[in-house]
Amino acid sequence: MTSQTLNTVPTEEQIRRAPKVLLHDHLDGGLRPATIVDLARETGYDALPESEADRLEAWFRESADSGSLERYLETFSHTVAVLQTRDALFRVAAECAEDLAADGVVYAEVRYAPEQHLEGGLGLEEVVEAVNEGFREGERRARAAGHRIRVGALLTAMRHAARALEIAELANRYRDVGVVGFDIAGAEAGYPPTRHLDAFEYLKRENNHFTIHAGEAFGLPSIWQALQWCGADRLGHGVRIIDDIQVADDGTVKLGRLASYVRDKRVPLELCPSSNLQTGAATSYAEHPIGLLRRLHFRATVNTDNRLMSGTSMSGEFARLVETFRYTLDDMQWFTVNAMKSAFIPFDERLAMINEVIKPGYAELKSEWLFQDALTGTAVTSASTGEPG
Numbered sequence: 100m101t102s103q104t105l106n107t108v109p110t111e112e113q114i115r116r117a118p119k120v121l122l123h124d125h126l127d128g129g130l131r132p133a134t135i136v137d138l139a140r141e142t143g144y145d146a147l148p149e150s151e152a153d154r155l156e157a158w159f160r161e162s163a164d165s166g167s168l169e170r171y172l173e174t175f176s177h178t179v180a181v182l183q184t185r186d187a188l189f190r191v192a193a194e195c196a197e198d199l200a201a202d203g204v205v206y207a208e209v210r211y212a213p214e215q216h217l218e219g220g221l222g223l224e225e226v227v228e229a230v231n232e233g234f235r236e237g238e239r240r241a242r243a244a245g246h247r248i249r250v251g252a253l254l255t256a257m258r259h260a261a262r263a264l265e266i267a268e269l270a271n272r273y274r275d276v277g278v279v280g281f282d283i284a285g286a287e288a289g290y291p292p293t294r295h296l297d298a299f300e301y302l303k304r305e306n307n308h309f310t311i312h313a314g315e316a317f318g319l320p321s322i323w324q325a326l327q328w329c330g331a332d333r334l335g336h337g338v339r340i341i342d343d344i345q346v347a348d349d350g351t352v353k354l355g356r357l358a359s360y361v362r363d364k365r366v367p368l369e370l371c372p373s374s375n376l377q378t379g380a381a382t383s384y385a386e387h388p389i390g391l392l393r394r395l396h397f398r399a400t401v402n403t404d405n406r407l408m409s410g411t412s413m414s415g416e417f418a419r420l421v422e423t424f425r426y427t428l429d430d431m432q433w434f435t436v437n438a439m440k441s442a443f444i445p446f447d448e449r450l451a452m453i454n455e456v457i458k459p460g461y462a463e464l465k466s467e468w469l470f471q472d473a474l475t476g477t478a479v480t481s482a483s484t485g486e487p488g
């Protein structure tokens with residue numbers, strides 16, 4: 100009898116191959132560093148802090164490591180600056196889909212704020228169409244490279260600005276044509292989501308979906324407003340819900356009214372561990388609330404937020420969690436199914452993704468120990484047998 104069980108702690112390679120679902124990723128926070136350098140040259144943007152890709156990558160990571168959301172957000176001025184043309188938006192969206200697919204992401208909702216991409220003369224609709232076409236191109240390139248991914252866009256309105264209703268209308272117009280929902284982002288303290296009630300009420304009347312960045316830099320009042328005043332379907336981060344959970348010395352857990360509501364109603368939490376460490380919303384992976392929230396069966400999901408600023412990927416986030424909490428393939432599957440259940444695409448498509456893509460993908464990984472090569476001890480994977488994965 101082999102010592103390995105059916106449900107092992109995955110290797111990095113298994114984490115990468117496991118099907119993953121991403122609900123919270125910013126287009127302007129996930130550019131390839133080399134692409135930023137190219138685009139800056141092409142568009143004549145001369146304010147990049149570094150001109151060479153590796154150094155620029157390090158700059159983003161270090162600058163985003165400030166411990167404050169406001170300073171973290173300042174780094175976006177450079178990525179947004181090079182995303183002001185149709186070609187740049189198309190290229191970055193295509194590369195985004197390609198990069199996520201290569202990392203094993205099978206379904207992603209990627210967000211961006213159309214209002215931030217108008218400085219080169221594009222209209223809001225041209226921005227949305229360029230990004231949509233880029234995602235479709237990226238999906239095609241991924242397929243040609245042997246990966247399957249589906250990408251939907253979320254249109255974000257900036258919470259300090261006053262265009263939320265206009266962006267909500269835009270999201271509604273492009274619904275079923277690449278856009279799956281709406282979001283608000285930007286500095287949280289001082290900009291409560293209720294400033295944009297008209298946008299949320301409009302989306303509700305249209306039976307549309309939205310998530311709200313809440314409970315990241317600001318605590319429970321922000322989460323409460325997002326849910327009970329604005330009617331958010333999901334919480335972007337929502338990590339501060341931990342402030343409404345008490346754990347006694349003997350391990351007994353007591354949930355406050357809001358935390359109970361979030362758990363009882365299965366409100367999806369778009370948790371982004373690495374991003375939280377950078378903005379000061381959490382102090383370490385070990386102390387990140389995701390550990391407790393998973394144990395308490397909240398509808399927790401794992402996300403990247405900004406791959407460039409955090410130097411991360413979906414596999415990177417899961418690798419840190421596996422290392423910290425000894426999560427198994429079953430835990431990974433649990434987070435992934437949670438995310439797929441919470442996606443903004445129709446129910447039948449979510450169900451098919453879970454039953455036809457996610458569960459078979461994990462079953463395949465979980466059975467690998469059965470086919471280990473007795474001499475080398477390495478698993479015989481479908482890749483090494485030359486069969487399609």
Ligand SMILES: O=c1[nH]cnc2c1ncn2[C@H]1C[C@H](O)[C@@H](CO)O1
Pocket residue numbers: 125126127128168172175179210211212215255284285286312315374404405
């Ligand atoms: O984690 C975040 N919290 C609040 N706002 C954010 C976060 N990450 C990115 N943003 C902002 C900066 C981007 O320019 C904008 C749209 O993607 O969303």
Ligand SMILES: [Zn+2]
Pocket residue numbers: 123125284312335404
């Ligand atoms: Zn975010």
